[in-house]
Amino acid sequence: MSTPAINRADDYIGLVDVNAFYVSAERVFDPLLIDRPVVVLSNNDGCCVSLSDEAKALGIPMGYPWFKLQPGAEKLGLAARSSNYELYGDMSSRVMGILSRMTMWTEVYSIDEAFIGLGGSLDEVHAAAAHIKREILRLTGLPVCVGIAKTKTLAKLANQAAKKVPELAGVCVWDRVPESTREQLLSQLPVGEVWGIGRRVAKRLNAMGISTIQEFRDADQFRIRDKFSIVQMRTLLELRGTPCIPMEEERELKDQLLFSRSFSEPITDREQMEQVLAIYAQRAATRLHRQNGEAKVVTAWAMTSHFNEDQSHAPSATVSLPSHSADPVVLTRASKALLPKITPGIRYAKAGITVTELRPAGAEQMLDGFVSTQETKQVGPLLEKIRTEHGSAAIGLGSAGLREGPSWQMRREMMSPRYTTHWDELLTVHAD
Numbered sequence: 001m002s003t004p005a006i007n008r009a010d011d012y013i014g015l016v017d018v019n020a021f022y023v024s025a026e027r028v029f030d031p032l033l034i035d036r037p038v039v040v041l042s043n044n045d046g047c048c049v050s051l052s053d054e055a056k057a058l059g060i061p062m063g064y065p066w067f068k069l070q071p072g073a074e075k076l077g078l079a080a081r082s083s084n085y086e087l088y089g090d091m092s093s094r095v096m097g098i099l100s101r102m103t104m105w106t107e108v109y110s111i112d113e114a115f116i117g118l119g120g121s122l123d124e125v126h127a128a129a130a131h132i133k134r135e136i137l138r139l140t141g142l143p144v145c146v147g148i149a150k151t152k153t154l155a156k157l158a159n160q161a162a163k164k165v166p167e168l169a170g171v172c173v174w175d176r177v178p179e180s181t182r183e184q185l186l187s188q189l190p191v192g193e194v195w196g197i198g199r200r201v202a203k204r205l206n207a208m209g210i211s212t213i214q215e216f217r218d219a220d221q222f223r224i225r226d227k228f229s230i231v232q233m234r235t236l237l238e239l240r241g242t243p244c245i246p247m248e249e250e251r252e253l254k255d256q257l258l259f260s261r262s263f264s265e266p267i268t269d270r271e272q273m274e275q276v277l278a279i280y281a282q283r284a285a286t287r288l289h290r291q292n293g294e295a296k297v298v299t300a301w302a303m304t305s306h307f308n309e310d311q312s313h314a315p316s317a318t319v320s321l322p323s324h325s326a327d328p329v330v331l332t333r334a335s336k337a338l339l340p341k342i343t344p345g346i347r348y349a350k351a352g353i354t355v356t357e358l359r360p361a362g363a364e365q366m367l368d369g370f371v372s373t374q375e376t377k378q379v380g381p382l383l384e385k386i387r388t389e390h391g392s393a394a395i396g397l398g399s400a401g402l403r404e405g406p407s408w409q410m411r412r413e414m415m416s417p418r419y420t421t422h423w424d425e426l427l428t429v430h431a432d
Contacts, residue, residue, distance in 0.1 A: 011119050012118045013152055014103070014116040015146070015152070015156055016099060017144060017146075017159050018095060018143070020052055022040035022081075023050045023052045023055075024143055025088050025091045026040065028091070029417075035054065037052055037060075037076060039051050039066075040080075040081050040082075040083060043262060045080075047063045047064060048061075049083070082414045083415070084415050087418050087419060098140070099114055103118060104119060122175055133145070145172075146159065147161065147172050147174070148171075148174060149175065150241045151243045152195070152243075153235055154238065154241065157213075158172040160193070161185065186214035194239070196232075196235045197235065221236050221237060257354070259284055260280070260350060261350065261351075262350045263348070263351075270344065273339060274336065274339055276351050277338060280352065281335040285331050294326045295331070295355035296321055296356070296359075298334040299316060300316065300351070302315055302350065302352075303350050305347070308347060315341035319337050324359055
């Protein structure tokens with residue numbers, strides 16, 4: 001979505017961030033998780049990717065392996081949930097929809113964050129932000145924090161303050177905070193806390209004697225540009241209140257689409273790999289249809305685990321299609337170019353499909369002889385319609401249409417129901 005520049009004295013940028021998003025989404029539909037330690041796990045129930053405040057209080061770090069926590073989880077009262085991506089995606093869409101109705105503009109930054117535009121005096125902006133926070137909680141059950149400032153970088157800092165300072169009640173308008181308090185905060189925060197300053201840059205800044213955000217902000221901007229790049233110079237100017245990071249326009253198509261996942265169980269034969277490739281290729285076709293796009297190049301690949309010291313194999317195959325296409329049959333056939341390179345007996349831990357050289361569908365009119373039969377019959381849109389009405393597993397082409405779930409699929413043994421996207425998994429309320 002295109003967003004205007006901040007150029008008026010009463011224009012402000014806000015950052016709205018859902019607190020512990022995955023955990024909060026789970027709590028909306030399962031009140032028994034409220035006020036107890038909860039973690040949400042990564043693919044294959046591997047590591048903690050979202051933690052409640054109660055879980056953090058137990059000393060559990062982000063990324064900690066679940067198999068180490070599981071033996072003592074019951075004693076700690078710790079609850080775990082597998083990642084429920086459909087639920088989180090739908091809840092995210094609801095939050096972004098609310099924001100788009102209540103703000104001048106909205107720029108989605110991630111699944112749980114969005115920049116927004118607000119206007120008015122400092123008191124009016126604060127009141128608007130507090131209203132947004134209340135409405136999102138009322139309409140979705142999700143708690144958010146809001147940071148407001150003149151630049152994106154300062155809005156990020158304000159959002160951190162809104163989370164960490166209880167007195168702010170989840171809303172921080174940077175310019176409403178007393179200057180002495182702001183300066184004290186910036187003098188205490190390490191420079192690595194700044195949005196856009198990574199570990200490597202932070203180490204180099206430390207070597208230059210710049211260890212805090214305040215010291216970075218007050219450094220010579222041209223020295224920073226010469227020592228690093230214009231990107232870091234812009235970040236410095238943003239900390240001074242000068243907007244330098246433009247609002248991004250949502251692109252109709254990305255440069256590429258990638259579908260890959262680690263397997264819960266290694267794949268060791270071509271038959272199973274064929275099923276993997278068919279499923280991923282048809283997911284790519286579905287995404288292309290949704291974006292009204294087409295691809296020219298299909299790359300299929302597989303790899304063994306980095307920890308498999310006895311076997312190391314990473315085959316790949318790239319196919320340039322006769323013409324741009326989003327036809328699931330064409331993409332599936334192209335992906336099978338990898339199969340002859342699969343060595344039976346090798347324990348493949350991951351595979352994927354990448355489609356590149358994307359363009360809008362119908363950008364060039366094709367002669368009838370070069371259009372596939374499936375595209376003429378609109379097979380792709382038909383499959384998408386069936387999946388939309390009956391679920392993603394309702395239909396598939398070839399081995400991707402097998403009803404029984406393949407053994408290699410991602411392990412999510414503690415996944416909650418997909419309350420908002422599947423009729424048969426809707427929340428049931430029993431009246432006493």
